[in-house]
Amino acid sequence: MAAWPGVSVVLACCMSILSGTEPAACATVRHDARSVVAPAVMADVPPDWSQHGIASWYGTRLQKGRATASGETFDPDALTAAHPRLPLGTRLRVHSRRTGRSVVVTVNDRGPYFGHRIIDLSAGAARRLGILSAGATTVDIEPAREEDEVASAPR
Secondary structure (H helix, E strand, O other): OOOOHHHHHHHHHHHHHHHOOOHHHHOEEEEOOEEEEOOOOOOOOOOOOOEEEEEEEEOOOOOOOOEOOOOOEOOOOOOEEEOOOOOOOOEEEEEEOOOOOEEEEEEEEOOOOOOOEEEEEEHHHHHHHOOOOOOEEEEEEEEOOOOOOOEEOOO
């Protein structure tokens, strides 16, 4: 199967559909005008779950108004994010290690699909974190708690 790398993905999706498991695991999403087979979505996000890595931002005029994976219209000024596996609608607290700022975002899209980045933030969220000019930075992400503010000052 090495000669046909996409065959294993198609085969896995077909087996998933035939077995009656969640078909969303094999959904195709569009991000930056290219189709990508989405990875399986996490069923639940444990309260102690966290992720550390590189975040980038997106939200140029070309993307404004396009549909996100959740079906919402993309608004670059909204506090939203794209994550490859977390359930759409998940609220996350994103903390920039460089600036010390935090922001709470809602996952409404899939991505990032570039390099080893763990999350794509809307331009509005990147602005709140103070990372707009940097383009990408190291962050810690965790599920948001009810008492988390939309944006917080440096720790």
